[in-house]
Amino acid sequence: MRIGALLALAGVVAIAFVVRTVLVLALHRRRPTAAAAVDRWWPWAPLVVVLAYLVFTVPVLGILAVAATGFGLTRAGAIGSPFRPRG
Numbered sequence: 001m002r003i004g005a006l007l008a009l010a011g012v013v014a015i016a017f018v019v020r021t022v023l024v025l026a027l028h029r030r031r032p033t034a035a036a037a038v039d040r041w042w043p044w045a046p047l048v049v050v051l052a053y054l055v056f057t058v059p060v061l062g063i064l065a066v067a068a069t070g071f072g073l074t075r076a077g078a079i080g081s082p083f084r085p086r087g
Helices: 002-027 032-057 059-074
Strands: none
Touching: 002 032, 032 059
16 A cells, blocks of 8 residues: 555656656746746645645644645744745
């Protein structure tokens, strides 16, 4: 069971990487700002996949993990987070 879930998770991350690469290549010439946004948000895709996996497999733990992640990423001291307040 765990091996299958891990392989499914790895497959989703691999598909997300391929989609990201195709989007960046397709948007690079016509929409460079959109391509930069896709490229900038790519490092956060694995976190989103793991949080979604937790929400669907263990809903209580998943919701707590989403809340804790949201709190952690929006703090003023969250260095590197795209969600932290600027100012």
